[in-house]
Amino acid sequence: MLLTAPAARPVVQNLGASRIREVANAGIGLTGVLPFWFGEPDQETPDFIREAAHASLDAGETFYTPNLGIAPLREAIASYLSRLHGRVGADRVAVTSSGVSALMLLAQMIVSPGDRVVAVTPLWPNLVEIPRILGAEVVKVPLRFGQTWELDLDRLLDALTPGTRAVLINSPNNPTGWTITAAQQERILAHCRQHGIWILADDVYERLVYDGAACAPSFLDIATPEDRLVSAHSFSKSWLMTGWRLGWVVAPEPMMADLGKLIEYNTSCAPSFVQRAGIVAIERGDEIIAHTVERYRAARDFLHARLNELPGITAPLPKGAMYLFFRIDGERDTLALCKRLVREAGLGLAPGSAFGTEGEGYVRWCFASSLARLEDGADRLSRFIGGTR
Template sequence: MSDVIPDSLRAFCSSRVQEMPDNQIVAVADLARHDASVVRLWIGEGDLPTPDYVKQAAMDALVQDDTRYSYSQGMPELRQALADYHQRHWRVDVGPDRFCISIGGMNAVVMAMQAILDEGSEVIMPTPAWPNARQVIEIVGGVNVSVPFDFHDDGRIELDLDRLFTAVTDRTRAIFINSPSNPTGWRMPLVDMERLRDFCRERDLWIVADEVYNHFVYDGNGPAPSFLQICGPGDKLLVTNTFSKNWCMTGWRAGWVVFPKGMDQLFARLCQYNTTGVAPFIQRACIEALQRGDDFIAHQVARCQASRDVLVEGLAALDNVTVFSPQGTFYLFFKVHGLEGSSLDMAKRILREAKVGVAPGSAFGPEGDAYLRICFAIAPELASQALERLVPFLRALESRKSAAVAD
């Protein structure tokens, strides 16, 4: 926001950066980061530690002085491990030359947008959406075009592809799809993925697919399909991903981009000028995660499903709450009817009065302001504890509303 820049410097700072909104999730979390009494469901990370074998690989690399500059695009061994991982889980043959290692999923999205956008290029994005992706488009000079999801009273979330296609103009460069979706938990059906692919081929558009949560699909229906399964090596497709979620490596800051064949030198250049690459000892840990971490992913998904079921059942029983049971991710998006004030105000109040940290729906765009998001990548016992605090608060909210109507 422009008011955080001193007057003496404002005219000399980037207008794009000055106009960026503050991150509302961080604004809530900063109020109680060190309060041990709070059940923290605001930020998207699991409560399990990084697996020991991943940490050991990094420590071994440090002891061996693997601390110097490495390949800008990423170690060949890591890119081969990623190729093997995609073959194992999605049965796709993606050569190691089509991967670029990034500083987390955030940097992956940054490089994807830098690679394809010019000044004024439009990107179509279903919303509510991850705020970081929305802001990256603006930072690199693009224009974000929002197409809202349809939220139904029975708890379904749908994306109207016809409305999405209608939003395309001659300035549109790409369509951004996050499936499974943060914050909604929506998952794009395979038939819609194929329809979108065909439309983008016909209109010569890019698909930027954020597939971070592909493993977090429940009731035995995972992993979610990948656009890599239906697109060829020459299609205009960029897939972004991260090590953060699958292996509880949020603080390690490592991710990857999959790009069309022949773009390896472009992405190596982007890495060189953005970050000069990922630390080699972290890359060694990432190799270990890919090669040994499948059982850990399965354990996390089972644990998330148990916590999801606890929270969905408890919140759905409330008359003033509509729960959108997630088809994927580890987020629960729910609507509180008769919300008092903005969702940011409500998130702060829940933190203060119920000692539960939740994310305001408005953090994901104005379309989310009647909603709240909670992360359920936690132990089922902690999910029950959060429910024990949230339910009385939300029931009291309904009681006050009923009393006001009666008066």
Template sequence: MHNSLGIRPLVADMPESQIREVANAGIGIEGVLPFWFGESDMPTAPEVTAAATAALARGETFYSHNLGLPELRQAIASYASALHGPIGADRIAVTSSGVSALMIANQLLLEAGDEVVAITPVWPNLVWQPRLLGARVREVSLSPAADGWQLDLDELLAAITPDTRLLILSSPNNPTGWTLTRDEQQRILDHCRGTGTWILADEVYERLYYVQGATAAPSFLDISHADDRLIAVQSFSKSFLMTGWRLGWLVVPPALLRQAGVVIEYNTSCAPVFVQRAGIAAIEASATVAPLVAHFRQCRDTLVQALAPLPGVEVVPADGGMYVLLRLAGHTDALALAKQLVVEAKLGLAPGSAFGTDGEGWLRWCFASKELARLEEGAARLRTFLER
């Protein structure tokens, strides 16, 4: 039954972004340090911007193939192959952002009433996209521990049955930084092969992985076959500092590629050509990713070291992503606390409750900062708030 507005009840009742709610509370307050959004304050590399500018100057403002420019798809395939072993361009679909890639994957696989299992807390799009399509989402929770967030693998595998159409997971995870181990991935893949369950792997943070000697976080692409029921989602946003460009890609089984193009047609038709040119330039300059990861590791360590001595502050370490989760003793309402910090400390953090009930009581701090001093100043403001 539709409501008085004539829209679907599910849509009418969808929660607004609590991160935006906190950010809006900070508008007009001079000097707020914003760490609420999942992006760095570092701009896109000049050579990437120059490639887009040159494409615009050439008049490349027309439609392209639904699946993306052939040269970008080949560049992505080569980039992914260097990380994960042979992946052909016949598995690559270019999308207008990573979030669009996720929605297209859901649209490829789900019908109303299908069962989905998701690991939480997680970026809310991963559980709300299937709900928008009428799927039923069952959540399996991570647990905080002294050495990082943990997954009860037996609980997850028990939740995935032959009735489960799709498993959705984010690793490295937003907001916790939790990352699947290779053994966990193999057990999940083997189990889902047995139940016939598809895996939708959000791996957009795979390069932001801080284990010494690792080039990327463990990926399902490392251990799967091309025809496995697996779709991996990637984005240019995080590792290439291109959040505002809105460019991503899917890695799908070759048999799904044609239909992926059809679904893209009915969503966005194609990604803008000049943005795709920027994507090619970003991959050509991908050697810059390793120094960026080294800097982000320093950012993480700087922030954790600044927060750890603060009284009543609990910080759970993470091996991946660009976030630190923390909670303050005596504070259980994350949204109220985040709003209070904006006003009283001029410190902008995201409430953990934005990522589901599992995140309640926690705050997410994006540490992807150009200047380490900016993180230290934020920690100093939190110390002053706690001392008051």
């Protein structure tokens, strides 16, 4: 009997590898590369958050925790969300081991093989691929490119046909910075209520908005606890905690017991000392968020102006998140372009093709960095464009 070679399921084999990682790998071993490819700030986690983790470890908190998270953190998250969005009970909050895990858990809870899922794109590739891993069909509704990235709401509603299982909305959006409006949310929620469609909201960047608001519009502002709404969040962006791998979800209370089972079978629980750091981040982190938003606003405005001065570049102004997603005229292979930028200019950017076919021709630049580093990077891009390119 002939045996075939060991192999993963076809759907897993067909997943696209991270093209952002591919570009970063091209920079390994090279000196002097400026890395703007990952969605990560250039500042470390504040001392008071790290000290809370140290204190927890020193106290011997190294054992398993409840699947849904320790009660003090669930209550802190609920209080935090209630300040921003109105009453959210701790019985609707579950702690997860990262925002990525939060998204996977929510998808596992509501998506089945063969389901139809609609996604507003360009979009962080993990969020598009998660339903595919589960055997679902993903239908994309692209944003429109212009002075800012905008949603064609009628096109989205037309795509949300009866029988659609869920719609994926990441706002503020990675990679474009597009931010949904409250009026658009009202229409989407009404449409989804009518047809029984789940809304899976990726709210990771909701505090990174630049219009003076405390946070971006959220479906939590308008939905009832009984609505088919699930929300994923992370400590990574707002509190400078990317490496801690801590997140949370909000879901209807009747689903929490089942969510606890999914957490058990995925990660079991988040580490106690990381959760203790999360409590302190929420309770004492408002100044960190305010500082971060002002720093990123200045970085966004500086980089937006510099890029639009360069020939052949059109950079829409992002309303939120921490990225500029800009077009370079004539570029049809941004993966090859970004590899050249690493080798020839020492500049690390993310190729638009990493965010789906509709992202090809664009490049993402994470501006969560100092003005001096951004200026150096812009100068390198300018020299590259002015040279052989």
